[in-house]
Amino acid sequence: MNDVNQPDIVAFCCHYTAYACSQDLQNLLRLGFPKNVRLEILPCSGRISIPRLLKAFEQGADGIYVAGCWEDTCHNIRGSKIAKKRVDYVKNIFAQLNIEPERIEMYMISREPNRGFIEVAKEMTERIKKLGPSPLKGK
Amino acid sequence: MIVGERKPIQEIVGMLKGMKKVLILGCGGCVSVCSAGGEKEVEILASILRIDRKKGGEPIETIEKTLPRQCDTEYLEGLKDEAGNYDAILSMACGVGVNYLADMYPTTLVFPALNTSFMGVSEEQGVWSERCAGCGDCVLDRTGGLCPIARCSKRLLNGPCGGSQNGKCEISPNVACVWQLIYDRLKGLNQLEKLKEIFPVKDWSTSLHGGPRKIVREDLKL
Numbered sequence A: 001m002n003d004v005n006q007p008d009i010v011a012f013c014c015h016y017t018a019y020a021c022s023q024d025l026q027n028l029l030r031l032g033f034p035k036n037v038r039l040e041i042l043p044c045s046g047r048i049s050i051p052r053l054l055k056a057f058e059q060g061a062d063g064i065y066v067a068g069c070w071e072d073t074c075h076n077i078r079g080s081k082i083a084k085k086r087v088d089y090v091k092n093i094f095a096q097l098n099i100e101p102e103r104i105e106m107y108m109i110s111r112e113p114n115r116g117f118i119e120v121a122k123e124m125t126e127r128i129k130k131l132g133p134s135p136l137k138g139k
Numbered sequence B: 001m002i003v004g005e006r007k008p009i010q011e012i013v014g015m016l017k018g019m020k021k022v023l024i025l026g027c028g029g030c031v032s033v034c035s036a037g038g039e040k041e042v043e044i045l046a047s048i049l050r051i052d053r054k055k056g057g058e059p060i061e062t063i064e065k066t067l068p069r070q071c072d073t074e075y076l077e078g079l080k081d082e083a084g085n086y087d088a089i090l091s092m093a094c095g096v097g098v099n100y101l102a103d104m105y106p107t108t109l110v111f112p113a114l115n116t117s118f119m120g121v122s123e124e125q126g127v128w129s130e131r132c133a134g135c136g137d138c139v140l141d142r143t144g145g146l147c148p149i150a151r152c153s154k155r156l157l158n159g160p161c162g163g164s165q166n167g168k169c170e171i172s173p174n175v176a177c178v179w180q181l182i183y184d185r186l187k188g189l190n191q192l193e194k195l196k197e198i199f200p201v202k203d204w205s206t207s208l209h210g211g212p213r214k215i216v217r218e219d220l221k222l
Helices: A015-022 A050-058 A079-096 A116-131 B009-015 B039-055 B073-079 B095-104 B178-188 B192-196
Strands: A009-014 A037-042 A063-069 A104-109 B002-006 B021-027 B061-067 B088-091 B110-112 B114-124 B127-132 B172-176
Touching: A009 A015, A009 A050, A009 A079, A009 A116, A015 A037, A015 A063, A037 A116, A050 A063, A050 A079, A050 B039, A063 A079, A063 A116, A079 A104, A079 B009, A104 A116, B009 B039, B009 B088, B021 B039, B021 B095, B039 B061, B061 B073, B073 B095, B088 B095, B095 B110, B172 B178, B178 B192
Parallel strands: A009 A037, A009 A063, A063 A104, B021 B061, B021 B088, B088 B110
Antiparallel strands: B002 B114, B114 B127
16 A cells, blocks of 8 residues: 555554444444554454564554553453563664654553544554655565 | 573674575574574564665565574584575574584574673573673582672672672672672571682683683593
C-alpha cells in the first residue's frame, strides 16, 4: 500500500483489550476503525515477539502497534509490561538504523467497554500519514 | 557461563559492508542462555540486517543457523560443505566460537556479533555479573569461595584497600567490596584464622602471563 493517505499499519492486539474495547470485532469498520489497519489478535499482548514485530516492518508495514490492557489489569499479570519492553526494544533498534522510532508504538487501553481501541488505530494512522511511507518502500 | 552482549548494530553493519550473502551463526551454549547469541537472537539480528540493507537499497541474503556449540570440533565440522558459499560468517558465539571458526575455515571471513563480557552468573532474569576471571590457579579455598581476582577492582590478594567504605568499593556504591564479603563470610563460618595463613606468591603464569593456555588429558584422548 503506497498511498500516503492509507498507510499500511499492522496492529497486534490482545484478545481481551480488543474485544472489550471494540464490543463488536465483526463490525469494526462500521464503528469507524480505519480500514488501513490490519488486525492480528493475540491471546495476550505479552505473546508478541521481537522477530514478529521486525518481520511486520520488513514485510512492508509503514507502522506497527501493539494494543494491550493497562499494566494492572492484564489477564496474564505481566503481559502488557512484557509487550511494552519488546516494543521499546524495537524502537531502540529503529533509532540505531535511522528509522523513526515513532513507527512502532505500545498502547495500553482500558479493558472497560469504550472506543479506545478505535481511537488508537486512528491516532496511529494520523501519525504514520505524517511520517510518510516506510523507508523500506520502493527500495 | 560465558556472558556476552550483542555489539552495537552499526558496528556489525560496518563489518558486513558490501557482503551479499552471510551466514548468521548462533550458539546453543552459554550465549543462548544469556540471551545474546542463541536461535532467537539470530532471528532478530538477521531481520535487523535485512531491514537496514533494504532501507539502503542493497539487500542482503541472510542464512540463519544455530549450532549446539561453536566451541566443539564436531559441530563446526558440519559447516565444511557450505562455509565457502558465504561472503562471511557472522558468529553470535563468544570469542571462543569466533576463533575456532576462523581456525577451521581459513578461507572464510568470520566476524563477531558479540562482545564476550565475562564468566558469570544470572542473578535474575536480565541481570548477569562476573564471578570468575579464569586465572588458572584458584584461590577460593582461602577466601571463603569468593574471588578477589574477579570481584576486587584491584585484584588484591591480601585484604581490602583504603577505598573500601561501608562494605562498598570506591569505584561505585553499587559494587560490593569483595574483601568485606570475604571477611564477613569467614567470620560467620568461624574461619577468620584462614586470613592469617601465609601463602606463596600467586603463580600468574597460568593467567595468560605464560602465553595461551592449553590442557591435554591423556586419559581422555582417543
